[in-house]
Amino acid sequence: MNDRSSAAAPGNPLKRFLLCSPDHFDVTFEINPWMSARRRPDRKQSWAEWDALVAALRAAGAEVHHFPSLPGLSDMVFPTDVGVVGGDRFVRGRFRHPERRDEAAHGATWLLEHGFTEIPWPDDPGMYLEGGDVLRFGDVLLCGNGPRTSPRAAEHLSRVFDVPVVTVPLVDPRFYHLDMSFCPLDARRAVYAPDAWDREGRRAVAELVPEPLIISMEEALTFSANSVVVGRTVVMPSCPSRIRTQLEDWGFTVCVSPVGEFLKAGGGIRCMALDLDLLGGSRAAAGPLQDPTHA
Numbered sequence: 001m002n003d004r005s006s007a008a009a010p011g012n013p014l015k016r017f018l019l020c021s022p023d024h025f026d027v028t029f030e031i032n033p034w035m036s037a038r039r040r041p042d043r044k045q046s047w048a049e050w051d052a053l054v055a056a057l058r059a060a061g062a063e064v065h066h067f068p069s070l071p072g073l074s075d076m077v078f079p080t081d082v083g084v085v086g087g088d089r090f091v092r093g094r095f096r097h098p099e100r101r102d103e104a105a106h107g108a109t110w111l112l113e114h115g116f117t118e119i120p121w122p123d124d125p126g127m128y129l130e131g132g133d134v135l136r137f138g139d140v141l142l143c144g145n146g147p148r149t150s151p152r153a154a155e156h157l158s159r160v161f162d163v164p165v166v167t168v169p170l171v172d173p174r175f176y177h178l179d180m181s182f183c184p185l186d187a188r189r190a191v192y193a194p195d196a197w198d199r200e201g202r203r204a205v206a207e208l209v210p211e212p213l214i215i216s217m218e219e220a221l222t223f224s225a226n227s228v229v230v231g232r233t234v235v236m237p238s239c240p241s242r243i244r245t246q247l248e249d250w251g252f253t254v255c256v257s258p259v260g261e262f263l264k265a266g267g268g269i270r271c272m273a274l275d276l277d278l279l280g281g282s283r284a285a286a287g288p289l290q291d292p293t294h295a
């Protein structure tokens with residue numbers, strides 16, 4: 001696949017994502033309840049779904065970059081977890097599970113090669129951070145905490161990016177990253193499944209989001225919240241009809257891009273697309289990234 005970037009639709013802010021192709025995607029270990037080494041993904045189908053997702057994101061107006069996955073790192077197809085990008089800087093992920101730890105260096109290498117600067121971690125080995133726990137809503141970062149990300153890591157993000165952080169404690173092991181139960185839509189609206197959080201998290205999010213689309217656990221189990229928004233298009237792994245009706249009433253276009261092979265590893269579309277504009281910043285204003293390998 002050609003790595004040339006696609007331009008943003010006129011009038012929409014530039015939205016850039018980094019994906020990792022499924023060259024070595026597999027399920028060989030089990031670190032979340034979705035994964036079973038007895039239910040391995042099909043290689044051809046994984047590629048077909050991944051290619052279709054890249055095409056759907058580009059058709060929605062996003063600029064898509066990608067890099068190949070490496071042998072032995074079967075979860076690399078979920079680059080969202082490798083870091084958190086703010087403007088032209090990033091914080092590298094600190095994975096909870098040893099099976100994924102080497103991914104962080106590969107993600108960081110790509111970002112460094114493309115002009116981003118790394119913000120170092122403080123000397124505290126007890127901090128964990130996986131990018132799937134970090135979402136932006138308006139002027140705040142929402143940060144899941146529990147299985148994969150520690151509260152002190154959220155404080156670190158708040159400090160280095162100078163942004164308020166609302167922490168959402170996760171209570172259901174099936175929703176081990178916040179991006180499986182929360183999807184920001186625009187400055188006022190978000191789709192979310194509060195049953196995946198503790199009481200404190202539910203209260204904090206209810207105060208934050210003026211127009212919520214609250215979904216049931218059953219609806220969230222389809223990975224419908226694990227979606228990304230490009231302009232007014234919501235690119236989703238699946239969309240139960242009640243959710244579609246509300247999104248369309250709000251003026252969004254729903255684009256379903258099925259990723260069933262990736263769900264076998266417990267990841268959907270948001271996990272597969274690292275948001276290079278999570279906190280906006282100077283590069284976003286400056287225009288498309290130059291890709292040194294394809295410039």
Ligand code: ARG
Nearest residue numbers: 032078132177265266267271
């Ligand atoms: N198998 C991966 C893991 O358990 C899936 C990652 C999903 N990523 C996400 N942002 N929700 O870590």
